[in-house]
Amino acid sequence: MYPKWLWPVFAIPGVVWLLLLFLVPFYAVIGVAFGGVDPIFQSPVPAWNPLQWNFDSALNTLQGFLPGREYWQVFLRTTEYVAISLVSCLLIGYPVAYYISRHAKRTKGILLVLLILPFWVSYLMRMLAWVNLFSPDGYVDKFLIWSGIAPQPPDWLNGNPVSVILGLIYGYIPYLILPLLSALDRIDKSLLEAARDLGASPSRAFFHVTLPLSKTGILGASVIIALPMYGDYYTPNIISGSPRTSMLGNQIDIFFHGGPQPSVGAALTLFLSVFLGVLMIYYMVTIAKAQKEIPS
Amino acid sequence: MVTRANGDVELQELVKAYGPVRAVDNINLHIPAGEFFSLLGSSGCGKTTTLRMIAGFEKPTHGKILLDGVDMTETPPHKRHVNTVFQSYALFPHLHVFDNVAFGLRRAKVEESEVKRRVAEALELVQLTGFEKRKPVQMSGGQQQRVALARALVLKPAVLLLDEPLGALDAKLRKQLQIELKTLQEQVGITFIYVTHDQEEALTMSDRIAVMSHGKVEQVAPPQQMYEEPATVFVADFLGVSNLMPAEARGDDGRGRCRVKLDSFDLLAGRGNSSASGATKVTIRPERVRLEAHGSTGENRIPAMVERWVYLGNSVQLIVRLATGQVIQVLIQNSGDEIPFVQGTPVQAYFPAEALRVLIDTDAGAPPAKEPTAKGAAA
Amino acid sequence: MTAIAVGPGPAQRSALARARAWIANPWGRARFLVIISWAYAISSILPVIIAIQFSFNSGRSVSAWQGFSLTRWYWGDPTNSVWHDPTLQSALFQSLKLAGLDMAIATPLGVMLALGLARWRGYGSGASNFLMLFPLVTPEIVMGVSLYLVFLYLFTFIHPSTAAQVLGHVTFSLSYVVVIIRGRLFSIGRQYEEAAADLGATPWETLRLVLLPLLMPAIFSSLMIVFAISIDDFVISQWLSCGGACDTIPIRIYSATRGAPLPSVNALAAIMVYFTLAALVSAYFLFRYLTRGERPAAGHGGATSMVGDMGAF
Numbered sequence A: 001m002y003p004k005w006l007w008p009v010f011a012i013p014g015v016v017w018l019l020l021l022f023l024v025p026f027y028a029v030i031g032v033a034f035g036g037v038d039p040i041f042q043s044p045v046p047a048w049n050p051l052q053w054n055f056d057s058a059l060n061t062l063q064g065f066l067p068g069r070e071y072w073q074v075f076l077r078t079t080e081y082v083a084i085s086l087v088s089c090l091l092i093g094y095p096v097a098y099y100i101s102r103h104a105k106r107t108k109g110i111l112l113v114l115l116i117l118p119f120w121v122s123y124l125m126r127m128l129a130w131v132n133l134f135s136p137d138g139y140v141d142k143f144l145i146w147s148g149i150a151p152q153p154p155d156w157l158n159g160n161p162v163s164v165i166l167g168l169i170y171g172y173i174p175y176l177i178l179p180l181l182s183a184l185d186r187i188d189k190s191l192l193e194a195a196r197d198l199g200a201s202p203s204r205a206f207f208h209v210t211l212p213l214s215k216t217g218i219l220g221a222s223v224i225i226a227l228p229m230y231g232d233y234y235t236p237n238i239i240s241g242s243p244r245t246s247m248l249g250n251q252i253d254i255f256f257h258g259g260p261q262p263s264v265g266a267a268l269t270l271f272l273s274v275f276l277g278v279l280m281i282y283y284m285v286t287i288a289k290a291q292k293e294i295p296s
Numbered sequence B: 001m002v003t004r005a006n007g008d009v010e011l012q013e014l015v016k017a018y019g020p021v022r023a024v025d026n027i028n029l030h031i032p033a034g035e036f037f038s039l040l041g042s043s044g045c046g047k048t049t050t051l052r053m054i055a056g057f058e059k060p061t062h063g064k065i066l067l068d069g070v071d072m073t074e075t076p077p078h079k080r081h082v083n084t085v086f087q088s089y090a091l092f093p094h095l096h097v098f099d100n101v102a103f104g105l106r107r108a109k110v111e112e113s114e115v116k117r118r119v120a121e122a123l124e125l126v127q128l129t130g131f132e133k134r135k136p137v138q139m140s141g142g143q144q145q146r147v148a149l150a151r152a153l154v155l156k157p158a159v160l161l162l163d164e165p166l167g168a169l170d171a172k173l174r175k176q177l178q179i180e181l182k183t184l185q186e187q188v189g190i191t192f193i194y195v196t197h198d199q200e201e202a203l204t205m206s207d208r209i210a211v212m213s214h215g216k217v218e219q220v221a222p223p224q225q226m227y228e229e230p231a232t233v234f235v236a237d238f239l240g241v242s243n244l245m246p247a248e249a250r251g252d253d254g255r256g257r258c259r260v261k262l263d264s265f266d267l268l269a270g271r272g273n274s275s276a277s278g279a280t281k282v283t284i285r286p287e288r289v290r291l292e293a294h295g296s297t298g299e300n301r302i303p304a305m306v307e308r309w310v311y312l313g314n315s316v317q318l319i320v321r322l323a324t325g326q327v328i329q330v331l332i333q334n335s336g337d338e339i340p341f342v343q344g345t346p347v348q349a350y351f352p353a354e355a356l357r358v359l360i361d362t363d364a365g366a367p368p369a370k371e372p373t374a375k376g377a378a379a
Numbered sequence C: 001m002t003a004i005a006v007g008p009g010p011a012q013r014s015a016l017a018r019a020r021a022w023i024a025n026p027w028g029r030a031r032f033l034v035i036i037s038w039a040y041a042i043s044s045i046l047p048v049i050i051a052i053q054f055s056f057n058s059g060r061s062v063s064a065w066q067g068f069s070l071t072r073w074y075w076g077d078p079t080n081s082v083w084h085d086p087t088l089q090s091a092l093f094q095s096l097k098l099a100g101l102d103m104a105i106a107t108p109l110g111v112m113l114a115l116g117l118a119r120w121r122g123y124g125s126g127a128s129n130f131l132m133l134f135p136l137v138t139p140e141i142v143m144g145v146s147l148y149l150v151f152l153y154l155f156t157f158i159h160p161s162t163a164a165q166v167l168g169h170v171t172f173s174l175s176y177v178v179v180i181i182r183g184r185l186f187s188i189g190r191q192y193e194e195a196a197a198d199l200g201a202t203p204w205e206t207l208r209l210v211l212l213p214l215l216m217p218a219i220f221s222s223l224m225i226v227f228a229i230s231i232d233d234f235v236i237s238q239w240l241s242c243g244g245a246c247d248t249i250p251i252r253i254y255s256a257t258r259g260a261p262l263p264s265v266n267a268l269a270a271i272m273v274y275f276t277l278a279a280l281v282s283a284y285f286l287f288r289y290l291t292r293g294e295r296p297a298a299g300h301g302g303a304t305s306m307v308g309d310m311g312a313f
Helices: A006-033 A056-063 A072-102 A108-120 A123-133 A139-147 A161-185 A189-197 A202-213 A215-230 A234-239 A248-258 A262-293 B047-055 B097-107 B112-125 B141-153 B171-188 B199-205 B223-228 B233-238 C015-024 C029-054 C072-076 C086-119 C125-137 C140-153 C162-188 C191-198 C203-232 C235-239 C249-257 C263-290 C301-310
Strands: B009-018 B021-031 B036-040 B062-067 B082-085 B159-163 B191-196 B208-213 B216-221 B245-252 B258-262 B265-269 B277-283 B290-293 B301-311 B315-322 B327-333 B346-350 B357-359
Touching: A006 A262, A006 C086, A006 C125, A006 C140, A006 C162, A056 A262, A072 A108, A072 A161, A072 A215, A072 A248, A072 C029, A108 A161, A108 C029, A108 C263, A123 A161, A123 A234, A123 C029, A123 C249, A123 C263, A161 A215, A161 A234, A161 C029, A189 A202, A202 A215, A215 A262, A234 A248, A234 C249, A248 A262, A248 C140, A262 C140, B009 B047, B021 B047, B021 B216, B036 B047, B036 B199, B047 B082, B047 B159, B047 B191, B082 B141, B082 C191, B097 B112, B097 B141, B112 B141, B141 B171, B171 B199, B191 B199, B199 B223, B208 B223, B208 B233, B216 B223, B216 B233, B233 B277, B233 B357, B258 B277, B290 B301, B315 B346, C029 C263, C072 C263, C086 C125, C086 C162, C086 C203, C086 C249, C086 C263, C125 C162, C140 C162, C140 C235, C162 C203, C162 C235, C191 C203, C203 C263, C235 C249, C249 C263
Parallel strands: B036 B191, B036 B208, B082 B159, B159 B191
Antiparallel strands: B009 B021, B009 B062, B208 B216, B245 B258, B245 B277, B258 B265, B277 B357, B290 B346, B301 B315, B301 B346, B315 B327
């Protein structure tokens, strides 16, 4: 019907673009990470030829991730923040997604719109709003004092890990709920009705039917927010601004903008990419296995 | 009736293979101009793939497609003088009825005033005058189907291909449209190639039917012949109820009938290959079986018991178990008289020889055989 | 035990009876879900509303309400309002400029890429598909760093500038466009194009007269999504920024927040929200207008199918 060459030709501009501006830049990171350093200017000299790659400085940097060494703390902390935030996001986000997908009928439209709204408000603006609220003279402290819960509210905005975690949760949860909602929507409602029909109480039906069926959805949504969260550096900066709460992304940021050591920064970026790449592969393998379980 | 001089379709050794699987396996058909020809079979038998190859949406792996003697196998679909009515109608949702029907004419650069005239003509043909400004989504299934028909017919193709066009409609509408389609075809005189899985539909409308199974053509015949004289077990079973019974053929009885042994009963089959021998199957249509009082004598009589009695309105269906253990269906037209065979009555089942047929078991697509396949001694 | 309505409840019951049943089962799962969902929805939007509220603050505080002033921070204050502060203005225009260019480049490129990837069956199609999906799962900082380095050491003819920012924006927007368009392509199916060819349309006419019009709703969804993610982008814009003139609204907010921010920053952010809302609303009505041929009766089809297009991934 269409000439054979048509579709590849359509695809070529986009593919070339992605090759040049996505794949090649990634190679630039490798080139800088494994390159040398100009002795006079202390600026990196990237090595483009794989044969000229120098792994020494990169390995040196990476050794900083070993327990006790300089990046171990940051890595641990980042993992901690991401884990806690992720679990909290799921604990809040799953019921919401569940509710919207399963219960609200007339209000489904309104809730959906409310759900979509955070996407359309810039992440930075939401962080700005958050910071304003938690300022010493902001509404949160005013409420805590007025209600007597905490007559001397803690300093939220100065190196406070709780604020950072709360900020991460607030910031990322919309990105979790939408894919989760879409996955829950796809669960065949008649399966649930069948379970109820066979005598399962609502909670049994949930734990034995809905929850297992939503496993892939949960995994997918978790990956969608955990991966970017790992590289987040602006959230801790805005909310806390203190090295006490710095995450891996902050480290990378410092090495490029603080006291520039681009090769170290590049090595760190490489580490981050590989680490996240491993998580991605784990996720894809799990999905592939799950696909095989579904009778076609 | 307007007879057209063109519209002759020929399929030569047509094959469509997807890897090792042959969806269409060596089909040879000749469809003369002006015929209403049906491709009948269950899903997966290759009928739709064949149709799509004639339309040009699939490229044959092997073989040729000829239209009026001209090889159009390599011609792209937009250049073939063949039009399709799709199962889902495929009416362009963003255009209203007029633009839908006019689409092909405008592609052919027909002058706008002529376009108007022909569209009006086509809409009148399908009784949809006045619907020009409607959008497809605002119309019922039956109306959409007619627009699809008009859209194809307005181009005056040599051949019209129809891919289960009535599938999405309810039974009553379907029956009505079957008659309308047949009338239309006779009126317009175009060759219709019609794909369906509904054997009743094929029997009602076609001049000739090709029954397909597993990519092959089992039999090509006019409806009556197809029903009365099925060539293979598959065809017999596909069209209506066949009451297939495994039997042993024992050759000609000297008077053109085949001797068959059903269990311990000797019968004479007047249809099919009279000199067949070996393991085979016999078939008789439910409406041809006669039930008589228990103990009646004569050829082709087997003692039986009425197991179940099903009232169908215009007829009564009796599930009868023969003394051989076989269960057959018997159909008795409701003529107003009382039918004396109630559940549990012992009867005598009479298979008139001229209605009993010996069959070739082609194995492919046949219902699970209870014994090895038997090929008749001579075709 | 009175069963709480999980699923379709008896709507015929009187309001009083329903309320009584609702209260009578305080541990019922349904009630817990209702509360959590509405609490989430409100708590998600409330901070933003409060931030917008403070853009109308009469005083200089961004956390303590000092009275209502409609225009002070938008155009009233002679030095610090959005209208008068050149840094804020330039941020606004830069954000809009980047978003506009991103939409103009990424959408056509993405549509072609989507069509090509969806229909191409041959060597390289699998790898290309994989390549296209990669940006969706790459952390922004990785993309920021890699683009920064590639412009510094390899494609040195491109300096950190608006041009670099546009290139970066398009790169991460492409995949979103492709996913949306492909979703729509999948639901359209091949039937309309086959019908068009059957009726005599050349491949080119089929694309132009049938496929493209049918893709319009998805193309619009793509434009909206690209606008949103471009306006919202912080990381890539920051890493490829040339300094003051290239600063976008998110960058301005970021640098202001740690300092002593004025409500004018709130006003700037609020303007962005107004813009986005306006774009959303007009997109919604435009979408409904474009797909009016596909809905038998006016209903909620518009919102859910547009969201459906976006939720394609």
